Amino acid sequence: MTVAAVLYNGLTxxxxxxxxxxxxxxxxxxxxxxxxxxxxGAGKTTLLRMTCGLLQPDAGRVEVAGHDVWADxxxxxxxxxxxxxxxxxxxxxxxxxxxxxxxxxxxxxxxxVQERGSNxxxxxxxxxxxxxxxxxxxxxxxxxxxxxxxxxxxxxxxFLDEPFAGIDPVARQVLxxxxxxxxxxxxxxxxxxxxxxxxxxxxxxxxxIDEGKVVLAGxxxxxxxxxxxxxxxxxxxxxxSTEGVDITWLGSTSG
Amino acid sequence: xxxxxxxxKARLIRNRLRNAGGWxxxxxxxxxxxxxxxxxxxxxxxxxxxxxxGGQGTAALFSLAGIAWLVGPVAAAALxxxxxxRRLELLPITPTQMSWGLxxxxxxxxxxxxxxxxxxxxxVGSSPDWLSLIPTLGAGIAFVVWCIASARWVTTLLTxxxxxxxxxxIAVVGAAILGGGSAFASTFLSNGSGDPxxxxxxxxxxxxxxxxxxxxxxxxLLADGEWGVGLALLVYGLAAIALVMLGWQxxxxxxxxxxxxxxxxxxxxxxxSPLVPRLLSGWPAPQAATAGKELRYLxxxxxxxxxxxxxxxxxxxxxxGAGRMLFGTEYSPFLAVIVAWMAASTTGFNQFGFxxxxxxxxxxxxVELRSVLVGKNLAVALVGLPVLALVAVVASVLVGxxxxxxxxxxxxxxxxxxxxxxxxxxxxxGAYPLPESNLFGSRNVSGSALFASLGGLLAAGFLSLPxxxxxxxxxxxxxxxxxxxxxxxxxxxxxLIHRLSLRVAGSLxxxxxxxxxxxxxxxxx
Numbered sequence: 001m002t003v004a005a006v007l008y009n010g011l012t013x014x015x016x017x018x019x020x021x022x023x024x025x026x027x028x029x030x031x032x033x034x035x036x037x038x039x040x041g042a043g044k045t046t047l048l049r050m051t052c053g054l055l056q057p058d059a060g061r062v063e064v065a066g067h068d069v070w071a072d073x074x075x076x077x078x079x080x081x082x083x084x085x086x087x088x089x090x091x092x093x094x095x096x097x098x099x100x101x102x103x104x105x106x107x108x109x110x111x112x113v114q115e116r117g118s119n120x121x122x123x124x125x126x127x128x129x130x131x132x133x134x135x136x137x138x139x140x141x142x143x144x145x146x147x148x149x150x151x152x153x154x155x156x157x158x159f160l161d162e163p164f165a166g167i168d169p170v171a172r173q174v175l176x177x178x179x180x181x182x183x184x185x186x187x188x189x190x191x192x193x194x195x196x197x198x199x200x201x202x203x204x205x206x207x208x209i210d211e212g213k214v215v216l217a218g219x220x221x222x223x224x225x226x227x228x229x230x231x232x233x234x235x236x237x238x239x240x241s242t243e244g245v246d247i248t249w250l251g252s253t254s255g
Numbered sequence: 256x257x258x259x260x261x262x263x264k265a266r267l268i269r270n271r272l273r274n275a276g277g278w279x280x281x282x283x284x285x286x287x288x289x290x291x292x293x294x295x296x297x298x299x300x301x302x303x304x305x306x307x308x309g310g311q312g313t314a315a316l317f318s319l320a321g322i323a324w325l326v327g328p329v330a331a332a333a334l335x336x337x338x339x340x341r342r343l344e345l346l347p348i349t350p351t352q353m354s355w356g357l358x359x360x361x362x363x364x365x366x367x368x369x370x371x372x373x374x375x376x377x378x379v380g381s382s383p384d385w386l387s388l389i390p391t392l393g394a395g396i397a398f399v400v401w402c403i404a405s406a407r408w409v410t411t412l413l414t415x416x417x418x419x420x421x422x423x424x425i426a427v428v429g430a431a432i433l434g435g436g437s438a439f440a441s442t443f444l445s446n447g448s449g450d451p452x453x454x455x456x457x458x459x460x461x462x463x464x465x466x467x468x469x470x471x472x473x474x475x476l477l478a479d480g481e482w483g484v485g486l487a488l489l490v491y492g493l494a495a496i497a498l499v500m501l502g503w504q505x506x507x508x509x510x511x512x513x514x515x516x517x518x519x520x521x522x523x524x525x526x527x528s529p530l531v532p533r534l535l536s537g538w539p540a541p542q543a544a545t546a547g548k549e550l551r552y553l554x555x556x557x558x559x560x561x562x563x564x565x566x567x568x569x570x571x572x573x574x575x576g577a578g579r580m581l582f583g584t585e586y587s588p589f590l591a592v593i594v595a596w597m598a599a600s601t602t603g604f605n606q607f608g609f610x611x612x613x614x615x616x617x618x619x620x621x622v623e624l625r626s627v628l629v630g631k632n633l634a635v636a637l638v639g640l641p642v643l644a645l646v647a648v649v650a651s652v653l654v655g656x657x658x659x660x661x662x663x664x665x666x667x668x669x670x671x672x673x674x675x676x677x678x679x680x681x682x683x684x685g686a687y688p689l690p691e692s693n694l695f696g697s698r699n700v701s702g703s704a705l706f707a708s709l710g711g712l713l714a715a716g717f718l719s720l721p722x723x724x725x726x727x728x729x730x731x732x733x734x735x736x737x738x739x740x741x742x743x744x745x746x747x748x749x750x751l752i753h754r755l756s757l758r759v760a761g762s763l764x765x766x767x768x769x770x771x772x773x774x775x776x777x778x779x780x
Contacts, residue, residue, distance in 0.1 A: 052619055056769055077621030088612035090548060092555040093530075097548075100530045104544030105620045105627075110531070133555070149616075 004063070005030040005157045005188035006051060011060035013046050013212075020046040022212035023060065028157070028205070030065075033183050034190040035203035035220075039237050043212040044192040045085065048159050051190075052082040065156045078106070081150030085161040087142060091135035095126050095145045098134055102149040113152065120148040125174055140171035147175065151182070158182060160191035164198055176202065200229040210237040256348075260356035264363050290365035297369060298376025305380035308452050310475030311459030313381055317398055317471030318462035320373065324366075324402040328410050340411065344511035350504040354404075357507075358500075361403045370399050377471075381478040390485075394474035397492050401467055404496060408503035411510060463488075466495035535633065541622045545630020546637065553638060558609060558689060559602065585656040588663035591647035595667035596674060598639035600715075603678025604708050606631050607771060608689035614775045618768055625761030628682075632675050632753075643667035658735045662726055665742035669722045672749030674715050676756035681711035683763045688775050722749060 006028035013021040021043045028034045038044050049055035051062050053069050053076065062069045067076040090098055096117060103113030121130050124144040129137065134145060143163060150158055158179070164172050179189050179202070193199050199206065206223050208216040215236045216223050224232055272280050304312045343353060361367060374395045382388045462468035470492040476485030530547040531540075538546075553559045606628070607614055617627055647664050651657040685707025725745040730738030764771070 053621075054615055054618055054769070054772060074621045077619060080619075082619050084615070089616065090552075090610075090613050092552050093548060097530050097551065101544050101548050102616065102620065104531065104540040105617065105622045107540050107622070110529075110540065 004028065005032070005065060006190065007061075007063040008047075008051075009061045009063075011047070011050060011062060012058050013043075013050060013055065014058055019212050021050065021057070021209075024209070024212065024214060026207055026214055026217055028188060028190050028207075030156070030188050031183060031186055032188055032205045033179070033203050034188065035199040035206045036190060036192040036209065037194075037196070037199055037206060037233060038192075038209040038215075042210050042237070044209065045161055046212075047209070048082070048084075048161050048190075048192065052080060052159055053077055054082075078153065079156040081153070081155035081158045083143065083146045083150050083158075083160045083163055085165065087146040089134055089142070089146060089149075092133060094131050094133055095121060095137070095141075095148075096130040098145060099148050099152060103152045106153050108153060116152055116154075117148070120151060121145075123174075123178060124148055125171075140167035143167055144171060144175065147178065151178075155187070157188040157190060160189065162193055163191055164193060164195065196228070196230040196233055200224065208233060208236055256352045256356045257359035260360040261363060264360040286365055287368070290368045291372070294369035294372030295376075297373040298379075301373050301377040302380025304452070304455065305377045305475065308456050308459070310381075310472050310479070311456040311463075312452070313377055313459070313475040314463045314468040314471040315455045315459035316377060317474075318458070318465055318468040320370065321398075321402060321405070321465070321467030324370070324406045325409055327366075328406045340507055340510055350508040350511075353507050354407075354500055354504045357407060358400070358404055361407060362399075367399065367403060370402055374398055378474065378478070381475050383478070387478045387480070390477040390480075390482075391474045394470050394477060394485075394489050394492070397489065397496060398467060398470040398474070401470060401492065401496050401499070404499045404503060408499055408506060411503060411506040414510060466492050469495075532637070534637070538633075539626060541626040542630040542633065545627050546633040547630075549631055549634030550637065552609070553634065556609070585654060585658050587650040587654045588647035588657075588660050589666065590650050591643040591663045591667035592670050594643040594646050595639060595671040598635060598642065599671050599674030599678060602635065603675050604681045604711055605686060605689060606678065606682040607686045607775060608682075610775065611688050611690050612776055614772055618772060623761075624764040624768060625757060628679050628757060628760055628764065632679070632757075635675060636671065639671050640668060643671070659730070659738065662730060662735070662738045662742040665739070665746050666722070666726045669726075669742070669745035669749035670719060672746070672753040673718045673722055676749075676753040677711050677715040677718065679753075679756045679760035680763065681707050683760050683767060683771070685711070686771050686774055718752060721745075 004027045008024050008026045011021055011024040012019070024043075024047065036044050036047065046055060050057045051064065051069065053073050056070070064076040065079040067079065069076040090101065093101060099117040099120065100110075100113055103117060104110065118127075121127050124147065126141060126144055126148065129141060134142065137145065147158075147160075147163070150160075160179075163175060163179075167175070179191075183189050200220060203220055205219050206216065206229075207214060208223070216232070220229070223229070268283075272283055301316055304316055308315075340353060340357065348356075378388055378391045378395050382391060459468065459472070463472045469488040473485050473488035473492060476482075476488065479485075530551070531538075531543040532547060532550065535543040535546055602609065610617075617624060644664050644667075647660055647667065650663075651660045685705070722745045725741040725748065726738060727741075729741040
């Protein structure tokens with residue numbers, strides 16, 4: 001029997017009259033590389049923020065490693081790590097200081113923080129920039145240092161919101177390898193991304209949501225059934241069409 | 256094209272106000288009313304000076320205003336981001352069209368309103384009768400154009416620098432020094448002969464060779480009917496404007512065809528040293544880490560740095576102004592109390608505002624938020640206490656009387672504790688984002704934050720009264736040792752109030768953490 005790393009039960013969030021997440025029921029199995037997909041405004045970021053205790057749901061429960069995020073937040077948060085899509089961090093600290101600060105904030109032993117921090121910075125190819133202020137990091141470097149902060153306390157589940165957006169192929173390769181190593185060691189990765197190729201390649205399980213509701217859920221193989229994920233996704237959420245729109249002028253030489 | 260830019264700017268401002276809500280509209284009206292008021296006063300003063308000193312005075316006033324227009328926007332990093340040239344670079348607009356359009360749009364701003372009202376005042380003051388006003392119109396309009404065009408040229412030239420971290424650091428320190436310097440200059444000017452008019456006239460005679468001075472002199476001469484030299488100076492001013500416009504157009508072209516400036520790689524000096532100061536090694540890790548982080552920020556963040564410079568300037572002022580009452584008396588070490596008050600009140604009332612959009616980092620770690628507050632207070636105390644003690648020691652050495660040194664230091668510590676205590680609660684109830692890109696006051700202050708700050712000021716003032724009474728009464732009635740004992744009691748009371756505030760603010764923080772996140776996570780408007 002697979003143990004659930006994350007369990008959603010009737011999770012709901014409304015912003016005014018707009019329902020961002022609608023009675024969502026789902027499960028992220030432990031040790032999985034889990035992809036959360038959906039079109040813009042589908043509720044992915046809202047879901048991740050509620051999972052990490054940054055947004056209070058209107059109804060329902062979220063459990064991380066068996067701990068209710070809202071009833072037992074300290075226990076749940078000690079078992080999760082999070083990297084938002086554009087992480088705002090304490091940019092006037094150096095990369096090393098930021099990692100150290102995050103570890104100490106979590107109440108970790110200073111020696112352990114130093115040792116793990118150095119290892120992570122080396123692993124993520126940030127050792128040379130460790131004494132540089134985060135304010136002067138590129139987007140890729142910022143994401144990598146945010147991942148180092150999120151991994152430092154060895155979480156059971158790592159949540160990432162569009163981790164690969166805007167970063168170069170080399171940094172992407174390092175990130176992918178790090179995350180694969182994390183899941184191979186028993187950790188769970190849940191991430192949202194708009195690139196269906198990346199999701200298809202990395203994830204063993206998927207959750208496709210639209211308008212806050214689960215559209216498809218299961219293993220990647222079950223969902224794609226030999227087809228490309230891009231096609232399945234567009235079919236599931238309903239693609240838009242150029243039919244009925246007069247764009248005959250587009251590309252013509254008449255100006 | 257100019258009309259299109261004006262409409263674009265008006266539309267952008269309208270949409271921004273619509274999204275920001277009622278308070279932003281009130282603030283907008285307030286800023287424009289303030290500009291109108293300041294402009295009217297400057298116009299009146301300009302008119303009086305022009306009447307008293309004549310053409311030399313007009314030249315001096317215009318030169319000073321011209322300098323303010325050159326230095327002010329740079330020091331305030333005031334890039335006009337309503338119409339950002341880089342956003343227009345893909346459109347088929349020539350730099351000439353863009354410069355005239357941007358110039359026209361810049362007339363729609365509080366700075367331009369102040370300048371126009373000031374120029375109108377000077378024109379009226381310079382003209383012996385209403386008919387003489389007409390020939391001064393050209394010089395007046397040319398001067399406003401000069402101010403805007405030269406300021407926009409300089410900020411366009413320095414766009415990359417002003418957007419960089421280093422540039423903002425320079426700007427903020429420069430602005431504080433400039434503000435302090437100009438205030439000092441005006442203090443000394445009024446302390447001298449008491450009549451600044453001869454100095455203005457002398458400055459006017461020199462500054463007439465510069466374009467704004469020439470336009471000012473031209474305005475005075477044309478008002479007096481001296482057409483020859485007046486027109487020659489006007490032509491000189493117009494030629495200078497043409498050159499500035501050309502320079503600006505070239506800068507706009509360079510800006511739109513060049514890669515954005517690369518931010519220099521800044522390496523923290525001295526390599527890696529542990530985040531937590533050795534002094535705090537016995538404290539719980541989250542508190543010590545927060546204190547360590549805050550101490551790093553005090554050194555590196557321009558928002559803190561600007562407040563430190565402002566504190567130094569204010570202290571110097573106090574030394575020359577209100578501090579004079581204390582200087583030369585045995586009570587001068589009590590300047591330490593003012594240092595304590597400043598140290599606590601500059602950052603203390605919006606402690607999480609400085610964390611801005613990074614506030615989520617605390618929440619996601621699950622740290623007890625009270626620890627974060629303790630860490631922040633620790634950092635202020637670690638800096639504030641030695642500084643206030645140093646000021647007290649220096650003051651007692653200067654007056655050669657250390658009788659009240661102990662009482663002064665203890666009083667300072669007590670006031671620091673009380674103001675930090677109130678600041679802790681206000682920081683939770685009235686937090687507002689203070690992003691680094693908006694150094695000179697946040698445009699995101701909500702009504703509730705404003706009321707919380709005002710209430711906090713009142714509460715802190717009220718709570719300071721018993722502290723002061725415990726020190727002042729025994730000191731004045733019985734003597735030094737009784738004053739020292741009273742100061743000791745004041746410290747105990749201060750610490751008790753601080754402890755209570757941590758409990759209240761801590762529980763408020765836990766219940767309002769998500770509300771705070773929502774407030775601080777808003778992108779700057």
